[in-house]
Amino acid sequence: MDEEPERAKRWEGGYERTWEVLKEDESGSLKATVEEILFQSKRRRVIESHEQVRLGMMRHLYVVIDCSRSMDDQDLKPNRLTSSLKLLEAFVGEYFDQNPISQVGIITTKNKRAEKLTDLSGNPKKHIDALKKAVDSVCAGEPSLYNSLNLAVQSLKHMPGHTSREILIILSSLTTCDPANIYELIKTLKSLKVRVSVIGLSAEVRVCTVLTRETGGLYHVILDESHFKELLMMHVKPPPASSSSECSLIRMGFPQHTVAAPTDQDAKPSFSMSHLDSSSGPGLSLGGYFCPQCHAKYTELPVECKVCGLTLVSAPHLARSFHHLFPLQAFTENSVEEHQGDRFCQACQGELKDKTIFTCTSCQSVFCMECDLFIHDSLHCCPCCIHSQIGP
Amino acid sequence: MKLNIEGLLVYFPYDYIYPEQYSYMLELKRTLDAKGHGVLEMPSGTGKTISLLSLIVAYQRAFPLEVTKLIYCSRTVPEIEKVVEELRKLMEFYSKQTRESNNFLALALSSRRNLCIHPEILHANIVVYSYHYLLDPKIADLVSKELAKKSVVVFDEAHNIDNVCIDSMSVNITRRTLDHCQNNVDTLHNTIHKIKETDAAKLKEEYRRLVEGLKEANVARETDVYLSNPVLPDEILQEAVPGTIRTAEHFVGFLRRFLEYLKSRLRVQHVIQESAPQFLKDIYDKVCIDRKPLRFCAERLQSLLRTLEITDIADFSAATLISNFATLVSTYSQGFTIIIEPFEDRTPTIANPVLHFSCMDPSIAIKPVFQRFQSVIITSGTLSPLDIYPRILDFHPVTMASFTMTLARTCLCPLIVGRGNDQVALSSKFETREDFAVIRNYGNLLMEMSAIVPDGIVAFFTSYVYMENIVASWYEQGILENIQRNKLIFIETQDAAETSMALEKYQEACENGRGAILLSVARGKVSEGIDFVHHFGRAVIMFGVPYVYTQSRILKARLEYLRDQFQIRENDFLTFDAMRHAAQCVGRAIRGKTDYGLMIFADKRYARADKRGKLPRWIQEHITDGSLNLTVDEAVQLSKHFLRQMAQPFRQEDQLGLSLLTLEQLESEEMLQKIAQVAHQT
Secondary structure, eight states, rough: OOOSSSOOOGGGGTTTOGGGGGGOHHHSSSSHHHHHHHHHHHHHHHHHHHOOOOBBBEEOOOEEESSSGGGOTTTSOOOOOHHHHHHHHHHHHHHHOTTTEEEEEEEEEEETTEEEEEEEEOHHHHHHHHHHTTTTTTOOOOOOOHHHHHHHHHHTTTOOOOOOEEEEEOOOOOOOOHHHHHHHHHHHHHHHHHHEEEEESSSSHHHHHHHHHTTTOOOOOOOOHHHHHHHHHHHTOOOBOOOOSOOOOOOEEOOEEEETTTTTTOOEEEGGGGOOOOOOOOOSSSSSEEEETOOOOEEEEEEEEETOOEEEEHHHHHHHTTTTTTTOOOOEEEEEEOSSSSOOTTTTOBBBBEEEEEEOTOOOOOHHHHHHIIIIIIIOSSSSHHHHHHHO | OEEEEEEEEEEEESSSHHHHHHHHHHHHHHHHHHHHHEOOOOOTSHHHHHHHHHHHHHHHOTTTTTTTEEEEEESHHHHHHHHHHHHHHHHHHHHHOOOOOOOEEEEEOGGGGGGOOGGGGGGSSSSEEEEEHHHHHHHHHHHTTTTOTTEEEEEESSGHHHHHHHHHHHHHHHHHHHHHHHHHHHHHHHHHHHHHHHOOHHHHHHHHHHHHOOOHHHHHTTTOOOOOOOOOOOOHHSSSGGGGGHHHHHHHHHHHHHHHHHHHHHOSSSSEEEEEEHHHHHHHHHHOHHHHHHHHHHHHHHHHHHHHHHHGGGHHHHHHHHHHHHHHHHHOSSEEEEEEESSOOSSSOOOOOOEEEEEOOHHHHHHHHHHHSEEEEEEOOOEEETTTTHHHOOOOOOOOEEEOOSSSSOOOOEEEEETTTTOOOOOOOOGGOOOOOHHHHHHHHHHHHHHHHHHHHEEESSSSSHHHHHHHHHHHHHHHHHHHHHSEEEESSHHHHHHHHHHHHHHHHHHHSSSSEEHHHTTTTHHHHHOOOGOOOSSEESSSOOOTTTTOOOHHHHHHHHHHHHOOOOOHHHHHHHHHHHHHHHHHOOOSSOOOOEEEEEEEESHHHHHHHOHEEEEHTTTTTSSEEEHHHHHHHHHHHHHHTTTTTHHHHBBBTTTTTTTHHHHSSHHHHHHHHHHHOO
16 A cells, blocks of 8 residues: 555564754755764753743652563563663763752662662762662562652652652562552642652553642653653753742852871871761871861762761852752744844854854843853853843 | 634633633534534543533523523542532533523432432423433433423433333333332232222222223323323323223233243243234234233333332332333334343353343434433544444434544654564454464454553453453463563453452553553443543553454344444444444544543554544544654554654643633634534535
């Protein structure tokens, strides 16, 4: 009947048939279409990320990883578990990059049970190590949504009200084995303002739809590996701070990194507090961050002081988190023809070659696509605005 | 919104409309204009009910003299309730828009406990009730005979209407019925005795009336006041009740004799099949009962019951049944057959004689409806092939149309699985029914599906016996255990209480994420009345082609009749019947445009054009060449892909302009052209 079925052959299903989109221009070059595609994908990201809402700054997130039998499925390569863990490693890195004063914990669920892989902490290395180790674990039995949510809630409910309480579930199985009625638990989650999001690896499960809808989370099902990555990265950005969440003043310490001079005879190498409970890592060192309150030593920031409970951060950390409170306004998009004046980007000073340009709403500076992305994704402030503030 | 349908102002109580609803209303209006009958097929979940109601109500308001009443027939009480709910919405919209209290009166007859006998209900503009009130001659006589001629009759969910017609005209007589009837006759006898002593005048009065004949009824029929009753044939109205049964005692004696004769007929050792004239000849030879008094039997009994002022009519159901049988058998020489079976096929050792007086021609019961009412609309989600209904019901429709579902995303995925992974052909046909390899592959299919389909799966088998065999075999092979790792299993049984319990638990398991499979039977309770919306039915698997049990004598007689009278070949009818049931089963999963579901036909015979072509168009158009004759593995791959696609966010905005229209969009030139293509004229 029809020669070209719309769905590709089954064995090609997993690949994006990008070559079909390509079209040669008059000179037989592909350059134009390739650029067009790249431009489109960049634009999409910009549009997605430019919602103007106040976002939470301190986050407590539990990631629940399904380790049930269905994680052995090989539709993600080499299998679902390995692929998910790899992506999660990247996620953890990115998460702490964007939310330096937030914390993450990891829970695995299999055989109808839930176990903590790592506790809530702000140390990315610890999580990444744990994730790397988990690759070799055996996938067996069914997951239990109830048990994992319950386990996460046990720790989350003690978190202070000005922080966000979140759970992200990576669910591969289509079934869950629960010891009690999960709808009761959903009510509890709702009352505790825990936001539960689910990324499904196989199909839409009803109970997850309800769970996420009730708790205000997101529910997505992956199409393929790249989509999976995209969905995970959506959770890097903090969720909108709800108006009901408390605002409070928090005491924070800003320790300086001090290293005793090797010539100083009095200096003695000491243990870092954060290494006390873990056997790995270097034990004794000379330098470190000393808590301004109790002088406990830490080798890494940010951290909560084990002795006096003070949150220890560095100024750049706070600044990076700060932008979530005051997100930068999206720049307006105009066609380059409409623009009068210099055809140069204010940031990189390059010529404006793309069809569209971006204008800052407050200082009317003009930027190119690349710089617009950089400003919104990394800088989080308009350089021209800052410049005019500092300038004479 | 307010629509303009070929000059008719229609109030539609929603802000958005599906394109197919618009074209459905268009066709409906043309049918009403032509004052003819119509056959309309539109998928479930596309708002058939509200389209029907809003158009016909608008029509009634615009032309109050042309259409006086809407008679809406549905099958079950929940369906009737749904109709009333929609109607209420429509009426609210009317009163809001026109700002005047509406003088519309609607009446729903669902069950005795909701019954109202206020005289005003006779003037109701809309009547909603069950099929039986119109088709079953026993009830129709009580409820429907005063309905005006200028009414529009709608049969919703009418894909089984022929069977309803046949059932309403068929009579089954067992020993129990005869015993009951014997008791009834004794009671009658005693009552007559009593009355004779106290109030002999009453009986005389009745006698006088009977001499004059059933003039009253005749006058009524000639002046076209009543819906004619198929049990009461025209001829007898012109004649007086014959002398042999005119007095009450004689009639009771007559009934006794008839009863004795039936008892003797039930004392058989082998199966007897005979036609009505043969039966009449035999009864004349044996007990000297003539044809004529038999024909008056039903009417005479009614008259007697009235005279004796017996209130408990229900007690006399056995006697009524027998007298109806007497009238029917003597009235219709064609279209009926009498089969006397000494035992049931399944239990040949237990004597349980049954006399089946079986109607083979559905048009007999529905004929008065077509004749009397100016427009009769037959509609359902599955009426394909459309042309067979006018043939078996013997009427001439002015419109026949099948509408598809316009979809913003392809939310149904019909797959025909013809082979196992080991290339063994999958089929439920008789020869391979016991085949181990087929059963194993069926099990494999269900197991694979249970691992990839979320929440609920409904699996249909062709019969209870077949299901029991397969499930037992799966249990032995350990397949059942593997399935249970993924989902819980529930089974429909012939016991209604057990089934509703299983259903309840099934829904609970779907709701809380455990996932469940419901094993049920095509033609069973689940396949007809119960919807599996959203997560309650993400996949429907149809194991085999649900052919009716072809060894039944009643069916054989009917097939023969269809061949002789309507030139419909046996095979065509059987396939049609099987496919409409298959379509019903798989249609359970899709109940709207936001719903999605897999439809898996697990039999290689579905791939053949004669089977596939009989599926409703809205299913057929999604069966591509690539989804025919798949192996289990291939089906699993396609399903996985489909389920992931469907799990992507889908909002109302995505539908707007494509499968959901605002008034402005509807009125655009381009859209009207598109809509014109949606309706598929046959």
